Amino acid sequence: xxxxxxxxxxxxxxxxxxxxxxxxxxxxxxxxxxxxxxxxxxxxxxxxxxxxxxxxxxxxxxxxxxxxxxxxxxxxxxxxxxxxxxxxxxxxxxxxxxxxxxxxxxxxxxxxxxxxxxxxxxxxxxxxxxxxxxxxxxxxxxxxxxxxxxxxxxxxxxxxxxxxxxxxxxxxxxxxxxxxxxxxxxxxxxxxxxxxxxxxxxxxxxxxxxxxxxxxxxxxxxxxxxxxxxxxxxxxxxxxxxxxxxxxxxxxxxxxxxxxxxxxxxxxxxxxxxxxxxxxxxxxxxxxxxxxxxxxxxxxxxxxxxxxxxxxxxxxxxxxxxxxxxxxxxxxxxxxxxxxxxxxxxxxxxxxxxxxxxxxxxxxxxxxxxxxxxxxxxxxxxxxxxxxxxxxxx
Numbered sequence: 001x002x003x004x005x006x007x008x009x010x011x012x013x014x015x016x017x018x019x020x021x022x023x024x025x026x027x028x029x030x031x032x033x034x035x036x037x038x039x040x041x042x043x044x045x046x047x048x049x050x051x052x053x054x055x056x057x058x059x060x061x062x063x064x065x066x067x068x069x070x071x072x073x074x075x076x077x078x079x080x081x082x083x084x085x086x087x088x089x090x091x092x093x094x095x096x097x098x099x100x101x102x103x104x105x106x107x108x109x110x111x112x113x114x115x116x117x118x119x120x121x122x123x124x125x126x127x128x129x130x131x132x133x134x135x136x137x138x139x140x141x142x143x144x145x146x147x148x149x150x151x152x153x154x155x156x157x158x159x160x161x162x163x164x165x166x167x168x169x170x171x172x173x174x175x176x177x178x179x180x181x182x183x184x185x186x187x188x189x190x191x192x193x194x195x196x197x198x199x200x201x202x203x204x205x206x207x208x209x210x211x212x213x214x215x216x217x218x219x220x221x222x223x224x225x226x227x228x229x230x231x232x233x234x235x236x237x238x239x240x241x242x243x244x245x246x247x248x249x250x251x252x253x254x255x256x257x258x259x260x261x262x263x264x265x266x267x268x269x270x271x272x273x274x275x276x277x278x279x280x281x282x283x284x285x286x287x288x289x290x291x292x293x294x295x296x297x298x299x300x301x302x303x304x305x306x307x308x309x310x311x312x313x314x315x316x317x318x319x320x321x322x323x324x325x326x327x328x329x330x331x332x333x334x335x336x337x338x339x340x341x342x343x344x345x346x347x348x349x350x351x352x353x354x355x356x357x358x359x360x361x362x363x364x365x366x367x368x369x370x371x372x373x374x375x376x377x378x379x380x381x382x383x384x385x386x387x388x389x390x391x392x393x394x
Contacts, residue, residue, distance in 0.1 A: 002187035004180065005042050011178045012046050012152070018176075019150055028116060028151040030101075030175035032168055036230030037180045039154045043097060053094040055085035059104040061164075065111050069123045090115075090129055093146030101155040101171075102164035109170055116174045119145055151175075182215065182229050195233055196240035203247060206275045207235060213271045223267055225258070247277060255279065 012029055019027035031039045047054050071084045089096035104112075115121040119131030126141055133144040153175060158166030168177065183191060185208055192204045211232050217223040231254045238250040251272065258264040269279045367375040374388040 002183040002191060004183050004187065005038060008042055008178045008180055009046050011176070012043075013050075015176045016050070016150070028153070028175050030153045030155065030168070030172065030177045031180050032155050032157055032177060033180035034182070034226045034228055035156055036226070036228030037182050038229060039180050040099065042180065043152055043154065047095060053092070054097055055089040055094050056097045056099065057085040058099045059101055059108070061103050061105065063104060063108055065108055066124050068108055068111065069121075070125070087123070087129075087143070090145050090149050091143055093148030096149070096151045098151060098153045100164075101153045102158070102167045104165065104167070106165065106170070109165065109167075113171055113174065116151060116171070185212065188229065188232065191229075192233065192236045196236040198243065199236060199239050203239070204236065206277060207232060207247075210272050210275050210277065213274070214268070217267060217271070223264065225264070227254075248279065251277065251279065 008031065012031075015027050015029045031043065033039060046052075067084070069084050069087055070081050073080055073082050083091070086096055088094065098112075111121060115129065119129075121129040123129070123143075127143055128141060129143045129145060130136065131145050133139050133142045136142055153167070153171075155167040156164065158168065182188075188208050189201075189204055192199075192208070193201070196204070211227055211229075214223060214227040218226045235247075235250045235254055238245065238253060239247060242250075255265070255268050258268055265279075272279050367377075369375065372390045376386050376388075378386055
């Protein structure tokens, strides 16, 4: 259980408690978020913990008003038309789990909205769902909404790369909404270790770092597919079940579809090779060898952390945390960030281990410490003392 999932489960339990007290249609629940963040598993865990009966219904682009209320089934070799999970949940007071709501056509959404907001819905066979059957004189064709009937809707967020309807804009006012996001790094590590306890922790940390970069590329619009926790768990489970396949083969099962998109696969290959994981491509490559190169370095010296560093030519655009009385003296404060480092041993047999891209930094000092960590003084944004710690120098 991650912190994000526990927060959502707490909100769902609160909605369920309010529904039991008020019996109002306004206490249906909506879980919204990217695909693969665990919306279904979170709902199943909640319903299992509370021993609640459920009817499942997956919406799609081709669903119609007729198929929303009636489903065909074969009984004793005879094709029959029976009540859909929606009608069964209304009659027996079960939780109706509506999946992929953002893919539902607008005309079907309008029918669902009338059921949830007004408590009324007309079925194709002439029957009618009502909130209170006692208010009607003829009750022969009426189906009264059970007092325990409740809807939990699952939907992807609106916008790129999801091309369905924005379900929150159309029906969000009828639900108590919970946003489900990908777990944080530490929570992801705990979750992966529960799925793959025999996989090395360092490998799991590398995978988490790769997928954080992939999520960033998707958020910036450079990568179309939103790689999420679902794919990360799939890789970990593959490595746990088939340890001899290796990490490259496990990742290949997840990203194999992008092999046919050169642009997307190039971005994936750059991200994974940056963290020391090579990707297989459709092209055959010979073994590449890279001899050692002589690099001329300046004489290094050690400066204890916390010591005041004097900069002779500070620029006017520099924003610092604290100035002393002397204008040429700046007190440096360390900070944490993700560096653009490249692992050169991912695809080439070379003595060159890795490099760090510092082209966007105005470096004034580079300091090495006895613990093999590297500290750089940058005068550009972000300003400060940037530290790179072994073994991965992130």
